[in-house]
Amino acid sequence: MKNIVLLGSTGSIGTQTLDVVRHYKNDFRVTALAAASNIERLEEQIREFKPKLAVVYREDKAKELREKISDLSVEVLAGMDGLLTAAVEPSADIVLTAVVGMIGIRPTIAAIEAGKDIALANKETLVTAGHLIMPLAKERGVKILPVDSEHSAIFQSLQGENRGQIHKILLTASGGPFRGKSLNDLASVQVEDALKHPNWVMGRKITIDSATMVNKGLEVIEARWLFDVGLDKIQVVVHPESVVHSAVEFEDSAVIAQLGTPDMRLPIQYALFYPDRKPLSGEWLDLFKLGTLHFEAPDLEVFKGLKLAYEALEIGGSMTTVFNAANERAVAKFLDRKIKFLDIPEIIGEAMEKHTAIKSPSLEEILDTEKAAYEFIESRW
Ligand SMILES: NC(=O)C1=CN([C@@H]2O[C@H](COP(=O)(O)OP(=O)(O)OC[C@H]3O[C@@H](n4cnc5c(N)ncnc54)[C@H](OP(=O)(O)O)[C@@H]3O)[C@@H](O)[C@H]2O)C=CC1
Ligand SMILES: CC(=O)[C@@H](O)[C@H](O)COP(=O)(O)O
Numbered sequence: 001m002k003n004i005v006l007l008g009s010t011g012s013i014g015t016q017t018l019d020v021v022r023h024y025k026n027d028f029r030v031t032a033l034a035a036a037s038n039i040e041r042l043e044e045q046i047r048e049f050k051p052k053l054a055v056v057y058r059e060d061k062a063k064e065l066r067e068k069i070s071d072l073s074v075e076v077l078a079g080m081d082g083l084l085t086a087a088v089e090p091s092a093d094i095v096l097t098a099v100v101g102m103i104g105i106r107p108t109i110a111a112i113e114a115g116k117d118i119a120l121a122n123k124e125t126l127v128t129a130g131h132l133i134m135p136l137a138k139e140r141g142v143k144i145l146p147v148d149s150e151h152s153a154i155f156q157s158l159q160g161e162n163r164g165q166i167h168k169i170l171l172t173a174s175g176g177p178f179r180g181k182s183l184n185d186l187a188s189v190q191v192e193d194a195l196k197h198p199n200w201v202m203g204r205k206i207t208i209d210s211a212t213m214v215n216k217g218l219e220v221i222e223a224r225w226l227f228d229v230g231l232d233k234i235q236v237v238v239h240p241e242s243v244v245h246s247a248v249e250f251e252d253s254a255v256i257a258q259l260g261t262p263d264m265r266l267p268i269q270y271a272l273f274y275p276d277r278k279p280l281s282g283e284w285l286d287l288f289k290l291g292t293l294h295f296e297a298p299d300l301e302v303f304k305g306l307k308l309a310y311e312a313l314e315i316g317g318s319m320t321t322v323f324n325a326a327n328e329r330a331v332a333k334f335l336d337r338k339i340k341f342l343d344i345p346e347i348i349g350e351a352m353e354k355h356t357a358i359k360s361p362s363l364e365e366i367l368d369t370e371k372a373a374y375e376f377i378e379s380r381w
């Protein structure tokens with residue numbers, strides 16, 4: 001029996017994680033759940049999974065939840081202190097972090113410091129603080145188990161292999177809803193168009209990131225930290241079917257890939273059961289039904305967000321924080337219909353231009369950089 005803390009339980013990854021836990025109820029116990037404000041869904045989850053602790057980031061909503069579940073003996077905490085308490089919950093073996101955005105940095109660091117293994121969906125944490133998190137995890141002897149589908153595929157392709165013999169990581173991308181479009185086509189796209197991902201049903205922020213291909217940029221940076229390789233060893237490959245979840249090419253030319261239906265429950269359960277494998281309760285891959293797979297190069301002139309991610313990674317240090325923070329703000333503004341779709345890469349580019357990178361930023365410097373990027377964007381847009 002493994003005890004799990006689930007941060008971001010009410011979201012897309014959070015609810016699919018609880019599907020896995022429900023399916024394998026003899027293997028897992030949920031000890032803490034955390035969300036930002038969706039207390040209706042959180043209450044249902046608390047009643048079903050009976051954690052010791054629940055966290056609601058918004059204080060007013062935490063108070064409401066306390067009243068709603070006063071018949072239960074579940075502690076309800078709020079804010080960053082609540083997230084940090086959940087992250088170090090004494091009985092937990094593993095913390096699955098599925099919050100969206102760089103708010104995940106501090107709880108992830110706290111969990112690692114407390115010796116918890118991390119199942120990591122929250123890519124923004126590694127993008128901004130990978131240089132702090134990976135060495136810390138090594139020092140504390142904790143596992144960072146990727147949940148992001150591509151990184152899980154790479155991780156699976158590397159099992160039993162010599163990481164020193166990686167020739168290239170082949171990081172697949174669906175290309176999103178606007179694959180093959182021109183800049184002209186993208187000038188007038190609306191929120192509804194950008195939210196139509198061809199293969200995956202995900203949270204709103206990551207769905208917009210897929211449409212701009214900033215998601216792939218974040219994933220390139222995430223791969224850099226998870227697998228300790230330089231940008232020259234990471235190749236983005238557009239693969240519209242999202243069946244090859246990613247691959248690794250080795251020095252002898254062999255390519256090992258992980259394939260599957262687009263179902264996040266597989267990488268989630270792989271991380272939770274690692275190194276064991278258990279049957280997936282969803283649809284399995286049928287190669288005969290599938291027929292053909294396609295691969296193409298990304299268009300960096302149309303999807304400028306991906307090119308900016310390469311630049312941010314090349315400059316390094318706090319520039320990846322600016323890339324990420326500017327994107328978080330820009331996506332929120334696009335979803336609020338305050339800016340146009342093509343303003344997203346524009347804002348990221350401007351914020352990066354304004355910033356002088358700090359070489360190896362401390363946690364405090366990362367958070368200050370985030371704040372400064374937000375202030376710059378608010379003053380300009
Ligand atoms: N969805 C997917 O298939 C994939 C997602 N990922 C990554 O996983 C992460 C989560 O994505 P996804 O599940 O789609 O996102 P969602 O928007 O669906 O869910 C986000 C979750 O985080 C919670 N949350 C947000 N802010 C806070 C906060 N300050 N404190 C506590 N909880 C908070 C939300 O709570 P509330 O509901 O109350 O707002 C919600 O439970 C992202 O980093 C994403 O890039 C990676 C690969 C695939
Ligand atoms: C499911 C998952 O891991 C997402 O990150 C997905 O990969 C997004 O699709 P794109 O390849 O379109 O960014």
Ligand SMILES: [Mn+2]
Pocket residue numbers: 148149150151219
């Ligand atoms: Mn992914």
